[in-house]
Amino acid sequence: MSDLPLLKVNNLSKFYGSRIGCKDVSFELWPGEVLAIVGESGSGKTxxxxxxxxxxxxxxxxxxxxxxxxxxxxxxxxxxAERRFLMRTDWGFVHQNPADGLRMSVSAGANVGERLMAVGDRNYGRIRQTAADWLSRVEIAEDRIDDQPRSFSGGMRQRLQIARNLVTSPRLVFMDEPTGGLDVSVQARLLDLLRGLVNDLGLAAIVVTHDLAVARLLSHRMMVMKDGHVIEQGLTDRVLDDPRERYTQLLVSSILQV
Known part of the structure; x- marks a missing residue:
């Protein structure tokens, strides 16, 4: 890891009139670190x-x-324009619903290739080969490269969205409930894939999830949110194995359904 943080957040707040979305959030994220943001629905994590x-x-x-x-x-x-360029090149964003992060009317290969073109690659043969390599990397058969995502299962669409996001070697990836809505067996496979890719590529990532098992498997550090505030944070294993706040204890013991 670098000795300088990749992202610095200072007293970040968002209000919707008198309602708090999030309030006075501060933290730093380091290269190669995965931060999980957890909490029940309405806690402010999204x-x-x-x-x-x-x-x-x-x-x-x-x-x-x-x-x-x-x-x-x-x-x-x-x-x-600068922010859009950053999002197309240095960052990735994995949506809970993969249809929100894919172009459903173009091929799987084109979905991956578009990101390469955004960083200036214009060689069709190289783009197609890189797309094929990434489809294989996310366990999509190479002979599906010309198929549209609408013909894929939910798990395959999510894996394609991951390939689309990671092909440009971003330094920071945002994930919004990346396993939400998938069957348990599909979730497990996807989590294994995500964990391997994040480790192999040395990505920094911020993962929003209500699923503490996802947070434990993917993240180094965790922030727990309630009513728009961060009420506890620390190393993931410490927070889950020795929660200090009553709300976190309820989350961990599954007494509070999230």
Whole structure:
């Protein structure tokens, strides 16, 4: 890991009128680190993820990102074109519903190849070969490269979305309930795949989930949210094995259904 954080978040808040989306959230994320944000529905975890990934404008606070030239930029002082370029190249975003992160009317190969074209690759043969390699890497048969995602199962669509996001070697990936809505057996396979890819590529990732098993398997560190506030954070094993806050204890013991 680098000795400098990749992302610095300072007193980030989002309000919807008088309602709190998230309030006074601060943390740093390091290269190669996976952070899980957990909590029940309505806790603010998705609002926070959307503010971090520039999909939602925060009310107050700052999010600064270390660019490839080692300079820190405040994401909300960038112009829209700069933020879009960052999202197409240096970042990935894995949606809970893969249809939100794929173009359903073009082939699997084209879904992956579009990201390569966004970073300037124009060689068709190389793009197609790289797409085929990545389909294989996420356990999609190479002979499905010309098939549209609408013909894929939910698990295959999610794996294709992962390939589309990771093909450009991003440094930071946001994941919003990446295993939500999938059968348990499919979830287990996908988690194994994600864990392997994150480790192999040295990615930093922020994972929003209500599933503590997902958080334990994927993350190094965890933040627990309730009513828009971070109420506990620490190393994942510490938080899950020795929760200090009553709310976290309820989550871990599954008394509180999430």
């Amino acid at each position: 609002t926070l993820l959307n503010c971090l990934s520039t999909r939602l404008l925060p009310s107050t606070g700052s999010v600064t990102y270390r660019m490839r030239d080692e300079t820190y930029r405040d994401l909300y002082h960038m112009n829209e």
